Amino acid sequence: MAVKNQVQLITYPDSLGGDLKSLHHVLNEHFSDIFKGGIHILPPYPSSGDRGFAPLTYLEIDPAFGTWDDVRAIGEKYDILVDLMVNHISRQSEYFQDFLKKGRQSEYADYFITLDKLWEDGIPVQEDIDKMFLRRPVPYSSFMIEETGEEEKVWTTFGKTNPSEQIDLDVNSEKVKQLLTTYFENFKEQNIKIVRLDAVGYIIKKLGTSCFFVEPDIYKFLDWITELAHSLNIELLPEVHSHYSIQYKLAEHGHWIYDFILPYRVLDTLINKNSKELLHYLKNRPHKQFTMLDCHDGIPLKPDLDGLMNTEEARKVVDVCLERGSNLSLILSDEHKDPDGFDVHQIRGTYYSVLNCDNDAYLAARAIQFFTPGVPQVYYVGLLAGENDYENAEKTGDGRDINRHNRHNYNLEEIEQSLGHEVVQRLLKLIRFRNEYDAFNGTFTVLDSAYD
Template identity: 75%
Template sequence: MSVKNKVQLITYPDSLGGDLKELNKVLLKHFSDIFEGGVHILPPFPSSGDRGFAPLTYLEIEPQFGTWEDIKAIGENFDVLVDLMVNHISQKSKYFQDFLKKGRKSEYADLFITLDKIWPEGKPVKEDVDKIFLRRPLPYSTFTINETDEKEKVWTTFGRTEPSEQIDLDIKSEKVKKLVDDFFSNFAKNNIKIVRLDAVGYVIKKLGTSCFFVEPEIYDFLEWIMKLAKASGIELLPEVHSHYSIQNKLARHGFWVYDFILPYSILDALINKSSTKLMDYLKVRPSKQFTMLDCHDGVPVKPDMDDLIDTKEARKVVDLCVERGSTLSLILSDEHKAPDGFDVHQIRGTYYSMLGCDDDAYIAARAIQFFAPGVPQVYYVGLLAGENDYEAAERTGEGREINRHNYTVDEIEKSVQKKVVQRLLKLIRFRNDYAAFNGEFKVLDSTKDEIKLSWQKDDKRCSLFIDLNTNKTVIEYVNEEGSLVKYLV
């Protein structure tokens, strides 16, 4: 299996029509020649929270979404990508429920990180905890074992509840390794072609470190899981939200990585009418990347953009997005905030809304994304040029729902007819079909208020020109007859 250099879709299993069967119908009816790179189905597994990201198992599909047969059916026409939350599993999983009942006598006890695996006698040391990159006030939760009434502290990196809903797995455990092997075997059997390793940066717990992307141990783990995936004919995509230098390290080790720098950089260029930082970045970034503008979370700011942004300028971008309806996710730990207190982790909202629902600006943003080297992913809300869903965010109390609208079949039919969506679909077809995108990429000299990029392979070449003052986007390309054609995007 090799990743196709064509556009992919990202969607929840129930966000385009209501379930997996409807998703397949929608894909075949409207987008059969659009997502030639595949479909990333956000967790379709039984889950106890975090919209699928607290999975009970990877061996089953949540019945309200459908079955593995539905996944296989989608896989007949599109390469399917799914997530493996390799760092944790749900508190409601049969594995942890058995541990809750029997404690250390449970056959699954070794799957989890009881604190005696980290500290002598299982007593946390404040100096160690202070060094950890915390995603919640403490990196562990306390549970009461049913049969003995004993208290057990286990490692929990994530989770909004106390105790946490997401229980970390001990990747040193042979039982965890066997479980992961079972998951990959099941993925292969059901036509999964790519697996995204969600939260993989947190799998190594080592005293004296931040317990985030611990080197060199993280590479040993990734090499082990890469072999496992390859044996099943599956490609891996590690997902690590962090300083851009970590993506560069992963790329140097030969892994696919996510370009979490591009979404903000494009937003900044279009809002401030200046291409300088974006063009500088495009000259040096790794090419073996998956690119995106929007996703089920938000546009990454800190720590991804650390050292790449001036926080005063960033405040202007953030404030304008907020003015246009976005909300913010903030950094928890003081040491990860900027010296001036700037603490924006992600900007939440649809990318279309962040750009003021300006069709030309939105198409310019997508054109830049598609010309940047890498495999482009388009989130389903962005595909339909969706606007902020304030009602969903308010109803659920989950800020990220602002960009997670669930479309009915009727809403999809109407959205597909929008001019901006038709322009986007035409642009995606060009990106999928034009041969030069498998050739050589160049950042061309341009003024501060322009963007000029090009691709060439043999006699095929295309160039992108964007005037940031007007957001007018033009592609010039050599057609089949060898003539130079201008395409106003």
């Protein structure tokens, strides 16, 4: 299917009104002519953690949000994009729970990556781990098998608990491929148009590598899953936070990619009032991209902009954002920090707040995004020009919740109040212009101009 070159909304299933039915109402009541590009509904599945990103299954919708009927109802008017955490599944899933009970005798045992699939004796070697791009202090968790009393260590790339709630899947397993096929067939049945492959860069585990975007192995998997998706008339959007050169390789292979460079480039331009680096970037970037300024995580720096940013200048931008209330996520592995110690993975705060709640600066940022070739996405907090939610972040202990508003959702009254703000009305006018003006389907050229 063809992805529409119009603006998309990014929202959790309960962020605008409290559930999927309310989301549908809000879209029809307030934004019926706004999100012609579609709606990215962040994980609506039953999940045991990480705000939906530790799914138990993709065959059901969490009853707290609604049902697949509600998703299909939204999909009658809007193209729906959903996530598939291709790298992992919940510890509470029926598959891993059966493994916890029966161990290697479980019919699902091959779904998971026990350490003997990497190290012959199943004993991890620190020298190998030191080379890996880590998201946790160690990339595995230990579990006790109920029926045998034996300990099993399985791969867990992500997770804030120990043991992790997010258990990695072995994408080399034919059983896992069959499971993924079942999920895609269900997406087709539910009229899903685009699937984002969340954390796909982490799927290959190979000793001697960083275990992140391992080439050429990852292309073999992407070729397989692309063929599967396209056979069902579903587009794929691989989500890979990495050095920009890897994004460009994905583009060369014909994939849609995320423009994770643009958010920082725009921020740097507006804070320092100098467009030199932005102009250079706009002249050289691929055009088949999804663009964004804000999302449920943060503004990317490392490793996305490695080689594109001066870390001394980046520290200044980071310091300004911290002064304006942001918090940071950091790189854990010393090997993947900059030689000078720069270790900022993402800046976390609302884009409106990092621009000091300056309406003109915020609209300028959105204008740059919308004029940049690609499919523009607007996060729900950014749509309503939301400010940093310090109370939410402090209460949950998750720095990302600073940009997730009031325990994750706007009620109908708050939405109507936000729509009364001048900056929001100006943004809606800009979105309509981006959706409807024919020039955005034409040829994009960057002209030389003064940097200041």
